[in-house]
Amino acid sequence: MKLGYDFFASDVLILAPELLGKILVRKFPDGNTIRLRIIETEAYRGTDDLACHASKGKTPRTEPMFMEAGTIYIYLIYGMYWMLNIVCSEIDNPQAVLIRGAGKYNGPGKLTKALRIDKTFNKTSIFENEFLWIEDDDFSGEYFTSPRVGIDYAGEPWISMPWNFKLKNFKIDF
Numbered sequence: 001m002k003l004g005y006d007f008f009a010s011d012v013l014i015l016a017p018e019l020l021g022k023i024l025v026r027k028f029p030d031g032n033t034i035r036l037r038i039i040e041t042e043a044y045r046g047t048d049d050l051a052c053h054a055s056k057g058k059t060p061r062t063e064p065m066f067m068e069a070g071t072i073y074i075y076l077i078y079g080m081y082w083m084l085n086i087v088c089s090e091i092d093n094p095q096a097v098l099i100r101g102a103g104k105y106n107g108p109g110k111l112t113k114a115l116r117i118d119k120t121f122n123k124t125s126i127f128e129n130e131f132l133w134i135e136d137d138d139f140s141g142e143y144f145t146s147p148r149v150g151i152d153y154a155g156e157p158w159i160s161m162p163w164n165f166k167l168k169n170f171k172i173d174f
Contacts, residue, residue, distance in 0.1 A: 001135060002135050008088050008126065009088065010069075010089070011095065015088045020143050021038065022136055023038070024036045025133050050158045064087060065087055067087055068087070071125060072085070072121045084098070084121075085097060086126050100149070117132065142168045146164045147164060
């Protein structure tokens with residue numbers, strides 16, 4: 001079942017763990033399709049969260065974070081890796097979930113490279129997109145939390161927030 005607006009219209013601390021175990025689907029223009037189970041997510045929660053891009057306000061780069069739930073937010077890091085984020089919550093309450101891993105791809109840059117995800121997806125809808133969407137197959141699994149990765153610049157308490165979510169004992173099933 002393809003997930004719709006109602007699924008994404010929640011607080012990031014609810015959505016990030018709920019995305020674990022869901023299926024990230026990438027359909028290529030030639031018709032080939034890849035389905036990967038989401039195994040790791042990370043939460044970024046609004047203008048007060050100094051690790052969140054939105055903490056610096058609304059800019060051309062961060063504009064997608066201020067859009068409706070289900071908007072895809074793509075940005076480039078280190079000049080070479082695209083990051084896939086899904087906006088949640090409500091308009092003008094900038095929250096997003098970073099998809100850090102899916103299937104055998106245990107890193108956000110490796111994932112977007114394998115799925116050929118780039119800035120062309122930015123500001124599109126994850127539930128209206130014909131080339132990228134998320135499905136639910138009723139998978140259920142336990143997860144654990146840890147601090148987010150690579151955000152030392154944010155300082156405390158943001159460095160220590162346990163807003164990284166990973167499936168426990170995940171085995172690639174497809």
